Amino acid sequence: MMQTETSTPIIKQRSTRKWKRWGIHLFPIPALLIFSIFIVYPLIAALSYSFYDWNGISRGAFVGLKNFKDLFTLQPFSGMFWNAAQHNVLYFVVQMIVQNGIAFLLAFIIYKKIKGAEFLKIAYFLPRLLSVIVVGFLWKLILNPNFGALNVLLGKFGLENLQKAWLGDPKTALMAIILVNCWFGIGFALLIFLAGLQNIPKELLEAATLDGANGPKMLTKIILPLMVPSIMIMTVLTFIQSFEAFELVYAMQGSQGEPYFSTDTLAVFFYRLAFGGGAGDSTAVGLGSALAVVLFLFIATCTALLLKLMQKKQVEM
Template sequence: MIQTETVKQKKRKKQKRWGIHLFPIPALFIYGLFIVYPLVAAITYSFYDWKGIQKQAFVGLENYKNLFTLEPFSGMFWNAFGHNVLYFVVQMVVQNGLAFFLAFIIFQKIRGAELLKMAYFLPRLLSVIVVGFLWKLILNPNFGALNVILSKLGLESWKKAWLGDPDTALMTIILVNCWFGLGFAILIFLAGFQSIPKELIEAARLDGAKGLTMLRRIMMPLMMPSIMIMTVLTFIQSFEAFELVYAMQGSQGEPYRSTDTLAVYFYRLAFGGATGDSTAIGLGSALAVVLFLFICVFTALFLNYMKKKEVEM
């Protein structure tokens, strides 16, 4: 009798174990449907010629060759790539640099620190599309709040068509993106500061370290995981920049392709019918695959490099 009950208990435990393995299935299904399938489809589509939305002959790597060598595709690709690089550099310097400084100030337990955290993070609660349209109104050259304020301050010479001038359009969008992402970056850096053991900080203070010396010699090495996370996230976001650019300037990269990014260029190739060429979907798929591989390879190399640096520290 006892042996029969033991066997039954073992069967129930096995059934429970198998039941646990069923829980990830919905998540895996969603991941496969919206991540794996589109990626595999894009790779497949990039090897074919297309007429509208109809797949034609297999062309191998022809779409990739055209993307890098055939005009106007290669010119638009490198133009958009340069804009993505600028996007990344400015975000690292302006957004992440300012966020690191503000996080350090908030970490000093200044009065109103909690209120500051909420204020900095508030823009992140808005939709990117909403942010784009709001700033488009603010930057309007005729009735926008920014030019009105400049007029009130007597700075008439500073007034510009911020989104209509090729020299200022891209930088304006990048700075708006920095404003939007500042709060999130502050939270990441603040979490990094708060993870530093208090004993180390107190010991450093007893040894005479304070201010910038404390930050550079003690805190910076211990902040490397947070810095690494924000660098990777900023890189990925910069090279996937689409929503804000689309909301503020549309899919044509106006004015004169000065705000084109790789994601906007991909949208225009694959869905926008920018050239009327029969291989638009094939070229767009090739661009998507190139962008995916570039982000993956760069991220993997950077993470490997940073892990080695952490060991050295």
């Protein structure tokens, strides 16, 4: 009788522990459902749609890889594709040099604990708190050729010859959008680099100083090699953001890549194909889906390679 009374609480404790152990696995289910509905299903649907011909929003006959072939060979789609791809590459290169370069310098200055460093961190991160759409519309007003603040300031300083229709000139429109994106992203990159700098052991820097490593030598020989993980993280994030560039371009120039497709990106081109009718072709949904699949595979493959390179660098260190 005593054994039965003693064993009952033990059995209850075991069942409670077992329920808790299995209950933990229930918590990710809502997140998995959201991820499946908004990420996995659209990817699978896009892959499926890319193998069919389309009449408006009605699915037509199965065409296999024809949409992929047309995307790379059929005009005007192939021309627009390569034009947009070049703009994405430029997007990435300029962001790496301007955005991440300035962010690293600012992070290094703040790391040196100059006066007002905390205020600078907040000030540089503030633009990141704004919506991308809001940032786009604000800068569209600033760059307006008639009453925009930039042209007005240039006029005040007697630099009328530098005044331009910044978003209306094919030579300056894309670069203007990229530089706005750099301004918007500097704060986030600064925090990543600053975190990397603060993780460098101070004992190592002190030892390097005793060995005679000062100034540029300290930066190039000690700090930069130890910053490789942070630099690689920002490279991956910048790459993904550059090849997914859509919101800012859309807010500042719409979905037509104006002027004369000089601000087109692959994401904007996809939007125009899938939802804007493309060039009026009946297979626009199929072509848009094919482009979405190509873009996803390209970003995923390059990101995986960059992450593999980052792991290799960390092991070597």
